Amino acid sequence: MKHKPTTANGKPEGPPEFRRINSDLEGGNVMLRSYSKKLGPLSKLSSIFSSNSLTPSTPRKGSDATLVGDDSGEQDKYTSFKRNQTRRRLSLKSGIPSVPVLSVLQGARQPSVIIKHLEDIQIRQKFLLKLSKALLSFGAPSHRISSQLAAAAEILGAEAEFVHLPNIIIASMKSSPNSPSARTYFVRATGAVALTSLHQVHIVYRDVLHDKIGAEEGTKALRKLLREHPIYPLYFRCILAFFGASTICATSFGGSFLDIWISGFCACVLQYLGLNAAHKSAMYANVYEISVSIIVAFVARALSNIPGNWFCYSAISSAGVVLILPGFTILVSALELMSKNLFCGSVRIVYAVIYTLFLGFGLTIGSDFYLVVDRRARKAYYVNSTPTNLTYTHGRFVMANGSIPFIPIQGVLGQANALNYEQQHLVKGCFRDPSWQWFRQPFPWWTLLLLVPLYSTLSSLGNLQRVRSVQLPVMVLFSCCSYAANKGASVVLPGRTDIVSAVGAFVIGLLGNLYSRVIGGTAFTSMVTGVLYLVPSGIAQGGGVTQTYRSSADQYSSGFSLALRMISVASGVTIGLFVSQLLVYLFGTRKNAAHFAF
Structure with missing residues (x-):
């Protein structure tokens, strides 16, 4: 080592000399090439800093930077010095420069880089595979899974x-960047939405x-989540289904005080x-779905035929099967089609229809x-369904619609009002005299102030959200705001379920x-x-799950009309979600990790 003149206290004069010596990373079985590749922006910034602040002395290629000529460099983990009113630090242990963000770069978002928890490639691959299984098991948005795994x-x-295929993720991984071959893994899992577990997966x-x-600690946390049982027992989830169906019967399907108990029992x-x-x-x-729908419709029709119209068939049958409606599946398929994921989107939407x-x-x-x-x-x-109080007219008649022109018809024509007394007092498919x-009438509008938050809470708990959590009131608040906007749009635009849902x-x-961007x-x-x-x-708003049919043609088309209404609603929801996401993330810094939302 080249000696310099020293001062009275034994310290070398002038700035410390900058050289490159053998890296301790190479002895630790850490590939320097792949590591420096991940630290591209930091390495570039450190090289600019080194050329401006230090005097390099014949560096050897492929080694890390350290300071020589300073006695404290071998004991301290970091060596700091001041230049141009800016204090800078250089790591001596790991060979990685730790440079503070300059004033001109303050406020700029740096890319995510793994610096502290460097682990073997096999451990990182195990974390990715366990993350894939957790996302599939807890009902993560399927159109975001591939982007999340790629970002990780x-x-x-x-x-x-x-x-990503329905219920399957195929992963191809290399053991090293220069390896010519790769191993293929198949991750298969099925599950429903579990809000608490999904939130914990996102935190990990x-x-x-x-x-x-580190990746190893994250793998252990995900493995623990996958092995846990549902947070609520079977009987409690049945109770949640009872009250949830009762509430949705009153708020959305026009059910009376008598109807809500029957629909809740069917849902239970x-x-x-x-x-x-x-x-x-x-x-x-x-x-399972066919048998349950047959039982619910049979019970609802039997109760609705009790003399006196005590129960409503449409309200009971619609609210009784609301738990098994494939609305979430159709929504996810529409989101995948919008995300250009044609295979999964097409498969899911055909299955849902x-x-x-x-x-x-x-x-x-x-x-x-x-x-x-x-x-x-x-x-x-x-x-x-037969009209009453007909007005009969005798004579000869000619069709004016052009179907059978100029051919007179002789006979008796009966005219009546298209709507009888029962049809004039229908409220969402239910006759209400x-x-x-009061217990046979639909609930008044002011009860929505209590029923909508109640259903939102029951729905969140039914999707396995913990009661004692900060996220629960946030979910309820957002759901109430969405319902208020939906209700207001339905008054302005009646009959347009797609625009109202959007x-x-x-x-x-x-x-x-x-909430995700500002609060985190x-x-x-x-x-x-x-x-x-x-x-x-x-x-x-489109007529409920079940509609009254009077002929064989109406009976055959009732199932198709339900599927078309669900597709219309899902299309509107998809457009609204993508437009809102575009507006929120149009300005500001870009996310380093994948977006975890609809």
Whole structure:
């Protein structure tokens, strides 16, 4: 080493000499090439700093930087010095320069880089595979899964490619950047939305990518989440289904005080069969939805034919099967199609349409089965559709619509009002006589101030959100704001379920993305409750799940009309969510990790 003149206290004169010596990273089995590749912006900044602040002396290629000629350089972890009123630090242990952000770069977002928790490539690959399974198991937005995994692989320095299929993720990973071959992994998992677990997965994902914890610790946390049982037992989830269906019957389907208890009981039985019988028996799981819809329609038709019109068939049957409506599946498929994920989007939307047809046909079969058993009810059902108080006219008539021109018809023509007394007092498909008691009338409008937050809370708890959590009031607040916007748009634009749903989705998308960007919460979990509320609300505005049919043609088309209404609602929700996301992320810095929202 070249000696310099020293001062009285033994310290060398002038600035410390800058050289390159052998790196301790090379002895630690850490590839210097791949590491410097990940620290491109920091390495460039440190090289500029070194050339301006220090005097390099014949560096050797492929080694790290250190300071020589200073006695304290071997004991201290960092060496600091001051130049141009700026204090700078240089790491001596790891060879990685630690340079503070200059004043001209303050406020700029630096890319995420793993510096503290450097781990082996196999550990990072295990974290990516475990993350894939957790996202599939807890109902993450499928159109975001590939981008999330790709962002995680890039930041962790693991060269990997991901292909997402329904319930399957195919991962191709290399053991090293120069390896000519790659290993392929298949990750398969099925599950429903679990809001608390999904929020915890997002926290682990964010901590690993922000270098707060290592990949091995993140893998252990994800493995623990996957092994945990649902946070609520079976009986409590059935109780949540009972009160949730009762509330949605009153708010969206015009049910009375008597109707809500029957619809809640049907939903409770449905939830029990789905979580217990269908889970244990694979054979019954194939016919679970059809059998449940037949039972609900049979019970609703039987109660609606009690003399006196005490119960409403449309309200009970619609609210009774609202838990198994594939609204979330159709919404996700529409989002995937908008994201240009054609394969998954096409498969999901075809499955959801066929599933809806099965559900509609099951409701029709259950209703007709009771009408076959009770002939009195069948006769009364079709007699009520016959117009009364006809005005008869005798003579010869000529068709004016051009179908049979200039051919007179002789006979008797009966004219009557198209709507009878029962049809004039229909409220969302239910006959409500103004002279009836309060418990046979629909709920007044001011009860929505209590019922909408109640249903939002029950829906969040039904999707496995913990009661004692900060996210629960946020979900309820966003859901209420979305419902208010949806209700206001339905008054201005009646009959346009797509535009009305788009307005509600725009509001909740705006709130959810702002909550994620400004406060740092999880956008997806805060928006799920409100988005799921838009689907039954939009279907109710289009006529409900079940519609009254009077002929075989109407009976056949009732299942198709339900599927078309659900697609219309999902399309509107998709447009609203994407527009709100565009407005929120149009300005400001770019996210380093993938966007975890709809």
